[in-house]
Amino acid sequence: MKTPLLEIEDLCARVQDKEIIKGFNLTINAGEVHAIMGPNGAGKSTLSYVLCGKPGYEVTSGKVRFKGQDLLSMSVEERAREGLFLIMQYPVEIPGVPVTTFLKHAINAVRKHRQEPELDTPSFLKLIREESKKLGISADMLKRPVNVGFSGGEKKRLETLQLSILKPSFAILDEADSGLDIDALKVVADGVNAERSDSNAMLVITHYQRLLNYIVPDFVHIFADGHIVQSGGKELALELEESGYARFVKENN
Amino acid sequence: MSGLLQNIELPEANLPWLFALREKGREAFLRQGLPTAKTEAWKYTRPRDLQVDDFVMQTSPCHCSDECDCEHHSHSSLDDALPFDCYALHFDNGHLRHEHLPLPRGVQIMPLSDAFSFADDIKSRLGKTLNLDKYPFAALNTAYLNEGVYISIAKHTRLDKPLALVYHTHSCHDNLFFNLRNLIVVESGAQAELIEYHHYSGAEKSRYFANIVNEIFVGRDAVLSHYKLQDEAFKAVHIAFNGVKVKGGGAYRSFCLQKGANLARNETFVSLTEEGASTEVNAAYLMNGWATIDTTTDVEHLAPQTVSSQLVKGVVGGEAKGVFQGKIHIAPHAVKTEGHQLHKALLLTDTAEVDCKPELEIFADDVKCSHGAASGELDEEQLFYMRSRGIGEDEAKQLLIDAYLEDVLNTLPDTSVKQWFASKVK
Structure with a gap:
């Protein structure tokens, strides 16, 4: 018996006055990795922001259930504490807030919600050191302000570090490969793969097939004009790589 | 005329110079009156709006009755106010608490009223850092010259821990008004840290008016660090003027955090009088509700190779108003000087306001000056x-x-x- 983690029904959403998500349907069960592929401008990032509750992204109709609960009625932080996590395409820089301070606030907010005791400084530092080592994150990077002056690769490593310490039940990877060279991509993919389990799920958003060689999905969906136009197995991604998006986009116009 | 100026008999009126100085203050205040919207130096911070007229000067040390449950009657709990080791002087509702304070060699402290007769340099220093016709509240303070402390740090003395002036206000009766004048002399080569802490206890809504003037003299190659926290009750009025003169090679470094009061102004006027004198006038303000908090600075470079820097940051929420007025003046012969100023404010709500007026008056060539101002949101x-x-x-x-x-x-x-x-x- 499969347990649905995320159920999206007829979702429509807009940014300002522009309708971007138009009747989106998808159910993701525990243990599954889904990939969404689509051309630039199809609304892929909008979908991830809508799911996270970013201000300015307005849901006009439809339902989203996360672990059986109404996701859309939760605040941004409640969604995160319930186990929704977004690896952002362009993580923002936060001058003046050191990485360790930020991570400590985040992990303790999540632990508090799970009714687990807050981590004290020594156990927190131990955890961070262990996980950072696996991702090739230096001690110096942890002391710096969040993402300030980080290279594309360093930013994505920090996103992956957060994934590994916050242990979300559902992670969205929004163009996780953008700005990465092949070595950094492998490190990030290894970090993400290490978190895969039967109890959690992932949604990988990308417009290149390349990332899916490293994070192999169970299902691939083609996303165009605000909704899914075709679904299939991992071979669909390879097919796309050959034929391009034009065929799918045209069919819908 | 303003009810703030009452005929109160002050001690030591038999000293002719003191009597004359008080009279000068009284006349200067009468000439100017309270600042209005038309007073350029007060155009953003308007005391008249707050009707400061009904404040009443208190002359007796204890104003509370025995039934009063304000903390005035339990001093000890207030002694823990500062979480670091220091030499602390306490004021209760504007009156210096008389208690024995063991002091290291080279440090002399006495109530201002004693200093009138016993401090050698009092006549040559008192009132010399300020122009009575420019600062109406300092003029008012001069008319009431009596309360406060005289602090003198002898040549080459280095204080092992900070000196703290702790102001406890616990007015259980409305409209208390008090004036304090502190005279601080740091002689050549001496170094000291001065902490000023203004806070209240008891009724959060108590309304009082603290009018404070610090006159500070920093000698040759001396260093005074002056750190102030203004955390008055939210209906209080706090007006402070710091007049500072710095001699050659000396340094006055200040930081003032303001977060309390309904109307507050911390004004600092630093005169760098000799070559190599320097100052830092830094401040932060943090406010909510309907408060107006004003930080006004004026740094005067009167000699070559003098250096000043000012960094002021504010966080304004609610319907509050932050004000920063900062001036750098460089006299014609004050070459090779440096003056820098930066003010930044963070507005947390749409109804928060910040007013900023930077002024640079540069009459010398070969100087390095900069100023900047910015406000933004989260x-x-x-x-x-x-x-x-x-x-x-x-x-x-x-x-x-x-x-x-x-x-x-x-x-x-x-x-x-x-x-x-x-x-x-x-």
Whole structure:
């Protein structure tokens, strides 16, 4: 018996006055990795922001259930504490807030919600050191302000570090490969793969097939004009790589 | 005329010079009256709006009855006010508490009223850092010259811990008005840290008016660090003027955090009188509700190779108003001087306001000067990023506010005093 983690029904959403998500349907069960592929401008990032509750992204109709609960009625932080996590395409820089301070606030907010005791400084530092080592994150990077002056690769490593310490039940990877060279991509993919389990799920958003060689999905969906136009197995991604998006986009116009 | 000026008999009226000085203050205040919207130096901060006229000068040390449950009657609990080791002088409702304070060699402290007769340099210093016709509240303060302390630090003395002036106000009766004048002399080669802490206890809504003037003389190659926390009751009025003269090679370093009162102004006028004198006038303000908090600075470079820097950061919420007026004046012969000023404010709500007036008067060539001002809001993208990691909205905002104030707090040396200030911006 499969347990649905995320159920999206007829979702429509807009940014300002522009309708971007138009009747989106998808159910993701525990243990599954889904990939969404689509051309630039199809609304892929909008979908991830809508799911996270970013201000300015307005849901006009439809339902989203996360672990059986109404996701859309939760605040941004409640969604995160319930186990929704977004690896952002362009993580923002936060001058003046050191990485360790930020991570400590985040992990303790999540632990508090799970009714687990807050981590004290020594156990927190131990955890961070262990996980950072696996991702090739230096001690110096942890002391710096969040993402300030980080290279594309360093930013994505920090996103992956957060994934590994916050242990979300559902992670969205929004163009996780953008700005990465092949070595950094492998490190990030290894970090993400290490978190895969039967109890959690992932949604990988990308417009290149390349990332899916490293994070192999169970299902691939083609996303165009605000909704899914075709679904299939991992071979669909390879097919796309050959034929391009034009065929799918045209069919819908 | 203003009810603030009453005929009160003050001690030591038999000293002709003191009597004359008080009269000069009284006349200067009568000539100017309270500042209005038309008074250029007060155009953003208008005391008249707050009807300060009905404040009443208190002459008796204790104003509370025995039935009163304000903390006036239990001094001891207030002694823990500062979490670091210091030489502390306490004021209760504007009156210096008379208690024995063991002091290291080279440090002399006495009530101002004793200093009138016993301090050799009092006549040559009192009133010499300020122009009575320019500062109406300092003129008013001069008319009431009596309360306060005289602090003198002898040549080459280095204080092992800070001196603290702790002002406890616990008015259980409305409209208390008090004037304080402190005279601080740091002689050549001496070094000291002075902490000023203004706070209240008891009724949060108590309304009082603290009018404070510090006159500070920093000798050759001497250093005075002056750190102030203004955390008055939210209906209080706090007007402070710091007049500072710095001699050659001397340094006056100040930081003032204002977070209390309904109307507050901390005004600092520093005169760098001889070659190599320097000053830092840094400040932060943190406000909510309907308060007006004003930081006004004026740095006068009167000699070559003098250096000044000012960093002022504010966080304004509610319907509050932050004011910064900063002036750098460089006299014609004051070449090779440097003056820098930066004011930045963070507005947390649409109804918060900040007014900023930088002024540069440069009459010399070969100087380095800069000034800048900026105001902004919390970054929505940063807030979203933190919230998307589970951090609550208020907690995320506080992290961003802490980050915003970090550079101005970092102007303080890395000690327990800095930790104390850092804990007060939460």
